[in-house]
Amino acid sequence: MSETTPNADRDETQRSTAVDPADPADPTPVPGETDGKFGRYGGQYVPEALMPAIEELTDAYQRYVLENEDGFMDEFRRRLREFGGRPTPLQHAERLSERYDRDVYLKREDLLHGGAHKLNNALGQVLLAKYMGKSRVIAETGAGQHGTATAMAAAHLDMPCEVYMGERDINRQRPNVFRMTLNGTTVTPVTAGRGTLKEAISETMRDWAGSVEDTHYVIGSVVGPHPFPAMVRDFQSVVSEEARRQALETIDELPTDVVACAGGGSNTMGSFAAFLEDESVSLHAVEAGGSDLSIDEAAGVAPNSASLYAGEEGVLHGARTKLLQDAHGQIVESHSVSSGLDYAGVGPELAHLADEGRIHPAAVDDDQALEAFHLLSRTEGIIPALESAHAIAYLETVAGPENEGEADAESEVGSGSETAGQEADALGDAVVVTVSGRGDKDLESVIEETAARDIDGAPDMSAFTGGI
Amino acid sequence: MVDDAASDDAGVDPEPAAGGVEPAEDDGPTTGNSEAIARAFADGPAYIPYLAVGDPDYESSLEYVEALERGGADLIELGLPFSEPIAEGPTIQGAVVRALEGGMTPDRFFEFVEELDVDVPLVCMTYYNLIYQWGEASGPRPFVERAAEAGLEGFVVPDLPAEEADPLRDACDEFGLDLVFIVAPTTEGDRLDRIMSRVSGYVYVQARLGTTGAQDDVSDRTAASLDRLREYDVPKAVGFGISAGEHAERIVAAGADGIIVGSALVDIVAEGAEADRSAETVADRLEALSRELVEGADRGYRARSPTADSR
Numbered sequence: 001m002s003e004t005t006p007n008a009d010r011d012e013t014q015r016s017t018a019v020d021p022a023d024p025a026d027p028t029p030v031p032g033e034t035d036g037k038f039g040r041y042g043g044q045y046v047p048e049a050l051m052p053a054i055e056e057l058t059d060a061y062q063r064y065v066l067e068n069e070d071g072f073m074d075e076f077r078r079r080l081r082e083f084g085g086r087p088t089p090l091q092h093a094e095r096l097s098e099r100y101d102r103d104v105y106l107k108r109e110d111l112l113h114g115g116a117h118k119l120n121n122a123l124g125q126v127l128l129a130k131y132m133g134k135s136r137v138i139a140e141t142g143a144g145q146h147g148t149a150t151a152m153a154a155a156h157l158d159m160p161c162e163v164y165m166g167e168r169d170i171n172r173q174r175p176n177v178f179r180m181t182l183n184g185t186t187v188t189p190v191t192a193g194r195g196t197l198k199e200a201i202s203e204t205m206r207d208w209a210g211s212v213e214d215t216h217y218v219i220g221s222v223v224g225p226h227p228f229p230a231m232v233r234d235f236q237s238v239v240s241e242e243a244r245r246q247a248l249e250t251i252d253e254l255p256t257d258v259v260a261c262a263g264g265g266s267n268t269m270g271s272f273a274a275f276l277e278d279e280s281v282s283l284h285a286v287e288a289g290g291s292d293l294s295i296d297e298a299a300g301v302a303p304n305s306a307s308l309y310a311g312e313e314g315v316l317h318g319a320r321t322k323l324l325q326d327a328h329g330q331i332v333e334s335h336s337v338s339s340g341l342d343y344a345g346v347g348p349e350l351a352h353l354a355d356e357g358r359i360h361p362a363a364v365d366d367d368q369a370l371e372a373f374h375l376l377s378r379t380e381g382i383i384p385a386l387e388s389a390h391a392i393a394y395l396e397t398v399a400g401p402e403n404e405g406e407a408d409a410e411s412e413v414g415s416g417s418e419t420a421g422q423e424a425d426a427l428g429d430a431v432v433v434t435v436s437g438r439g440d441k442d443l444e445s446v447i448e449e450t451a452a453r454d455i456d457g458a459p460d461m462s463a464f465t466g467g468i
Numbered sequence: 469m470v471d472d473a474a475s476d477d478a479g480v481d482p483e484p485a486a487g488g489v490e491p492a493e494d495d496g497p498t499t500g501n502s503e504a505i506a507r508a509f510a511d512g513p514a515y516i517p518y519l520a521v522g523d524p525d526y527e528s529s530l531e532y533v534e535a536l537e538r539g540g541a542d543l544i545e546l547g548l549p550f551s552e553p554i555a556e557g558p559t560i561q562g563a564v565v566r567a568l569e570g571g572m573t574p575d576r577f578f579e580f581v582e583e584l585d586v587d588v589p590l591v592c593m594t595y596y597n598l599i600y601q602w603g604e605a606s607g608p609r610p611f612v613e614r615a616a617e618a619g620l621e622g623f624v625v626p627d628l629p630a631e632e633a634d635p636l637r638d639a640c641d642e643f644g645l646d647l648v649f650i651v652a653p654t655t656e657g658d659r660l661d662r663i664m665s666r667v668s669g670y671v672y673v674q675a676r677l678g679t680t681g682a683q684d685d686v687s688d689r690t691a692a693s694l695d696r697l698r699e700y701d702v703p704k705a706v707g708f709g710i711s712a713g714e715h716a717e718r719i720v721a722a723g724a725d726g727i728i729v730g731s732a733l734v735d736i737v738a739e740g741a742e743a744d745r746s747a748e749t750v751a752d753r754l755e756a757l758s759r760e761l762v763e764g765a766d767r768g769y770r771a772r773s774p775t776a777d778s779r
């Protein structure tokens with residue numbers, strides 16, 4: 001089986017992602033979703049100053065996204081194609097298939113313009129802001145991927161744009177800061193807390209509280225108050241709509257599994273949405289296990305970002321969801337080698353789907369992710385984002401040559417296969433893995449992190465330790 | 469969370485606000501649960517200061533809050549610090565960091581309230597997750613029960629809009645506490661009605677968009693907000709940006725029943741912590757600024773109803 005060629009006739013981007021109650025095949029309706037709630041999760045926990053804007057957005061989402069008013073979705077799909085380069089291929093990965101003794105297909109979101117799935121959402125929201133008559137967009141960013149995607153979409157659609165980014169992330173992701181700047185976006189450093197995604201979101205909400213009348217907040221994942229989690233999912237669901245179609249075309253059946261990394265969860269929801277009703281398809285949300293799955297209450301730190309897997313219910317950034325928090329309800333600082341996964345919360349819909357047993361949360365640690373980064377680079381010629389490397393690492397822990405049977409017996413991450421959500425034979429024989437982004441932005445971190453550890457299968461980095 | 473207000477008062481109406489002066493008197497459906505809070509608004513404009521509890525440490529914080537009462541506070545908003553204060557500007561974010569580093573927790577907060585030697589009503593200002601997580605049972609009830617036991621009279625929760633507030637509202641009613649809602653410059657029409665039908669104690673009129681933080685002027689949106697609220701028989705306390713007696717004067721003259729001041733006071737605490745001043749010095753300054761604000765509010769009140777002899 002070789003690479004699926006994009007086929008213009010079956011271009012998924014031409015198909016509406018809008019919910020059509022009359023169409024039973026429509027992938028987007030979600031069990032338990034009512035009134036901005038997913039089961040017990042979701043809601044609108046935001047300052048009153050933002051509520052009128054959120055009501056306005058809810059109305060715009062209904063009309064433009066769900067009902068395609070004024071041809072909004074048609075224009076969105078056209079731009080995803082022409083500007084974004086959709087559809088992305090579903091590629092059979094030969095070495096991985098051999099290594100894991102099953103068919104592994106890669107959904108190549110790394111090939112989307114900008115180098116990550118983030119553009120699907122950013123383009124949708126910036127376009128929506130235009131339809132709503134807003135004159136400015138703001139966004140937060142962690143890895144810088146959502147920031148660059150928003151900056152590109154804003155330049156493309158001629159909208160002024162400001163991006164808030166934690167200071168620590170700015171240092172970890174220089175190339176993306178430069179890319180945003182090239183696109184004419186103002187990047188504003190956030191120094192609060194540890195200077196990562198959580199603080200960037202808080203700061204963007206503060207900007208919005210003052211600018212809400214003419215500004216749209218392009219939130220970067222399926223998080224925040226309703227309607228953001230549903231709307232971002234709908235913009236991202238093009239990933240699974242294509243993958244589902246492509247699988248049916250090339251292998252004539254549905255995959256047994258879909259594996260995707262989860263930070264806030266937009267890649268995960270995008271990769272899962274069209275498969276939610278296909279009960280035979282197992283959905284695996286792989287979180288960053290960091291260096292340890294526990295929470296250090298005294299230090300207020302979780303050396304991981306596994307909110308779905310290890311978090312507790314609470315309220316943060318507008319939604320009730322699963323969070324990394326201490327016993328008092330203070331949010332703790334998360335950690336991951338990949339800044340895009342480094343967040344103490346997760347989308348409310350994922351929290352709900354995890355409770356329902358529809359998705360399987362799992363966690364892999366920093367070392368495993370780095371090993372997978374090198375594995376994919378070396379054996380498939382694809383340099384993945386460190387975020388995406390977590391999804392590949394999950395295959396290794398569950399089905400890798402060294403882990404047959406005992407999935408993560410030697411993993412630092414859990415005390416047993418069950419605690420890390422990694423059971424042997426957790427995967428069937430046709431597995432789709434979403435490569436949510438490409439690794440160019442991570443090269444400096446990879447040199448540093450690889451040099452600092454003993455990573456299996458990594459090339460000699462010594463010539464590059466001074467930088468590239 | 470605190471407050472402010474505005475500038476070229478093109479919009480400020482110096483005319484007395486009908487019905488705005490003794491709002492706590494009629495008991496319409498909006499009357500509060502707490503008699504102490506109603507009394508705070510009963511005799512002239514209420515001065516409502518805010519401080520983050522435990523900033524920069526527990527003992528100093530006790531002295532600071534007591535100084536506010538000496539300075540003329542009619543009601544005090546006590547901030548229970550939360551790690552993600554999304555409605556706060558840099559000043560109160562700084563207070564939150566200092567208080568958390570000083571070891572403030574919800575349990576310590578309740579002890580603080582119990583230990584505090586003041587006679588004015590106390591309102592807890594915090595974010596919903598801390599209320600939601602406290603105690604064994606889930607939901608806000610255990611926190612509210614404990615707050616009532618500690619002697620608190622109400623809550624302001626900036627990340628809890630009326631839409632999500634029913635569980636907290638029910639618990640407050642059960643234990644006789646008030647739930648104060650914030651009305652923003654963007655809140656109008658049906659939303660305003662919905663909020664005003666659920667508010668109790670007083671309504672927190674957010675003077676300007678954005679986050680908390682002391683400002684140099686008074687937002688001209690304040691008067692418009694007060695106009696919109698005129699028909700509702702609930703005390704209206706204006707906050708967000710008030711930092712000087714003159715601001716207090718203009719806002720009260722425009723019809724406010726109270727002024728809420730936070731960042732300007734927290735700035736004094738921050739400066740004291742930075743310059744390593746004695747708690748006594750800082751307390752004196754808090755008391756002095758409080759007096760200035762109270763005097764300003766009284767001037768505004770007299771301007772509004774020349775015959776009134778406030779305080």
Ligand SMILES: Cc1ncc(COP(=O)(O)O)c(C=O)c1O
Binds near residue numbers: 144261262385388438
């Ligand atoms: C390539 C890539 N994958 C995944 C993520 C995680 O975000 P989400 O969980 O919303 O997909 C990011 C975030 O920046 C990313 O850049």
